[in-house]
Amino acid sequence: MALIIPEKELIIIKKHAAEIFPFEACGGLLGMISGEDRIVVVAHPAQNRYGKIAWDSFEIEPGDMLEMxxxxxxxxxxxLGFYHSHPNHPAIPSNFDINASWPFYSYVILSVKGKGINDVTDIRSYLFPDKNSQPVFEEIIFK
Ligand SMILES: [Zn+2]
Known part of the structure; x- marks a missing residue:
């Protein structure tokens, strides 16, 4: 069971997180389910409804949700899920993330330390089967 992210979509996500730094970027991950795996086909950068939040709250703008x-x-x-960045914070779900999560979706978190693509230092994915238990780590395969 893994989340498969192609190189091209990975770059879109990393660039977005770096460009928005020191604020929090978010977006959607569209794709298909193949057996046990989830394959990302389109990464869709979105506006954060909370605006320029340094960390840690995000909600995708309704217009972006409609577009996705x-x-x-x-x-x-x-x-398949959503990605968001944690500027100057580790790629670990916050209480906000846990409370705002839905089952089924993959939540990709990027730790970002600056405005360059190489400043994205960590990328992890989590599933939140239910709000009362710990997030479940989901393997990411970069293709
Ligand atoms: Zn977060």
Whole structure:
């Protein structure tokens, strides 16, 4: 069971996190489920509804959610999950993340320390089967 992120989408996500630094970036991950794995096909950068938040709250703008929904239908993809950055913080879910999580979705967290793509120092994915238990680590395979 793994989340597969192609190189091209990985770069989109990293660039977004670095550009928005020192604020928190967020976006959607669209793709398909193949057996036990989730394959990301489109990374969709979005606006953070909370605006310029240094850390740690994010919510995707409703307009971006609609757009992702439209792209998913058109390309026959599913919304697999979401990514967001933790500027100057480790890629570990915050209490906010746990409380705002939904089961099913993959939550990718990027730790970012600056405005360069190489300043993204850690990327991890988590599943939150239920709010009363600990997040579950999900393996990421970069392709
Ligand atoms: Zn977070």
């Amino acid at each position: 929904d439209k792209v998913s239908r058109r390309e026959n993809l599913d919304i």
